[in-house]
Amino acid sequence: MDSTPAAGLPGYSLVISGGLYSSQAPATALAFAKALVSTGHRIDRVFLYGEGVSLASALNTPPSDETDWTRAWQELLTDQDIPAFACIASALRRGLLNQQEADRYQRPAANLADGFVIAGLGEWVQALADSDRVIHFPGGA
Amino acid sequence: MSKPDSKVPPVTATLHLVNKTPDHSRFAECLLAMGQGDYLLLMENAVVAVADCRHRLPPDTGFLVADARARGLGDEPSEKGPQPLEYADMVRLTDRFHRIVSW
């Protein structure tokens, strides 16, 4: 994949609110993100919201002959150095915690996958301000 | 029918991304919200609309080929009707339209 964003192209943020196994959103967003990268675009940030936070669980364990979407996303995020945030309120409700939140709420384990950070909706508001395009991948039906 | 990247949309023109089947209320709401210069991109489950005889899709409509192939729908470009698009074509659309709404 190309790694130097071309000048003059719009910068993107992606919002994923569709769940991992209740929608196609994380998969479509990944295909789109790869197309952005291969055409020299910059991805400013990825923001997971609502059911979309399910992508960031380190405990997702699909069978070996199915795509591991969490891992596939982690590879892209690391390769391209893209910050990815999981909304804290969405995450805590659904049992997705980093060590700090696990300690704060006295929960027995943390399960946030590497490459993702827990943060507030302010990161989304910032994406609306900073990125030329904010593309939303919602759940389907 | 022109390729989506061949024209410059007006500033207020909107790219509509729809991922729900034509039976979902958002699909109809999206069609109602379409204005002059807008483009409709069918993604995920919305691609079944190309086979749905109950709907007349707007002239500027495209569908994602990967989603169509997965669902056994033809991906040949036709003289009239929705245009098959790769993800790279989708990027060309999102580059071109300043306003993008997901339904």
Next chain:
Amino acid sequence: MSLPERNNEGFLENASEWDEAVARAIAAESGIDLTEKHWEILFLLREFYKRHEVSPPSNRLFVKAVKDSLDEDKGNSIYLMQLFPGTPAKTACRIAGLPRPTNCL
């Protein structure tokens, strides 16, 4: 006095166990001596929670909630910061016996 059960950030587990003595004790932990000015805000915040079933989720929204009921000399961040140092929305909710504001923001 012995305080009702609280979480590890000092918020009451059960809001119905709050009374003015509890408020004074929680405030004292942060070195705050409650005055009429504090009580005015604390009661406003409790009334707001009762009406809307939500604590103002950020300092900015706390300021807006105060400004809506009182006026600009009180609905401003400097005034509220002086009364409730640190993170005013969190400090005030803790003393008022309300749940920790959702840390969404």
Next chain:
Amino acid sequence: MTDSAVLVVIDQPPYGDWQGREALDMAFSLAAFDRPVALLFRGPGVNWLRPGQDAGPLGQKTVSRNLGAATIFGVEALYADTTSLAHFGLRDMEPPAETVSPDAAFYRSFSHVVQL
């Protein structure tokens, strides 16, 4: 970027899932950063505005009460789709909202349209 508001749409009825609540949090968050924001209730989402709600017995918060904080927090406007209000027999709204028939021009008057 323009200064026009972000429109957050709620088109799911209250209480059956968390989608509307999480959309409301997005609106509150924009307000918390002093970004102009408006809410549109459309389709079954207009049931958010039905007076006399009490979700206590469900063990949930009453969304119309949460929504009552919106204008205090600086949400610029609440809109409700006229046709949907008629479908669901809603004449009074709590909190009150401005009735609209959303079309291309309506949606284009916002900088972003967000639908979860």
